[in-house]
Amino acid sequence: MINQDDIDAIKHGVELVSFMKARGIELHQVGGNYRGLCPFHEDTTPSLTVNPKENLWNCFGCGRAAMLSASLS
Numbered sequence: 001m002i003n004q005d006d007i008d009a010i011k012h013g014v015e016l017v018s019f020m021k022a023r024g025i026e027l028h029q030v031g032g033n034y035r036g037l038c039p040f041h042e043d044t045t046p047s048l049t050v051n052p053k054e055n056l057w058n059c060f061g062c063g064r065a066a067m068l069s070a071s072l073s
C-alpha cells in the first residue's frame with residue numbers, strides 16, 4: 001500500500017509510472033495508458049489506469065483520481 005511519504009513524493013513531481021513500478025505495482029501498457037492493480041483499495045482486477053503523458057491516474061474500482069500536481073489525499 002502507498003503511505004503518506006509516498007504520496008508526498010508523488011506531489012513533488014516523481015514520474016508516476018516509474019514511481020508505481022518502484023513500489024512493486026505491476027503496470028501493463030494498454031495503448032497509450034498503463035493499467036494495474038490499484039494500491040488504494042483491495043483490488044483483484046486491474047482497476048487502475050495511468051496516463052503517463054498527463055501524469056494522471058484514476059481507479060475504476062474505488063473512484064480515486066488525481067493529477068500528480070494535485071492533492072492525492
Ligand SMILES: [Zn+2]
Binds near residue numbers: 038039040047060064
Ligand atoms: Zn482503487
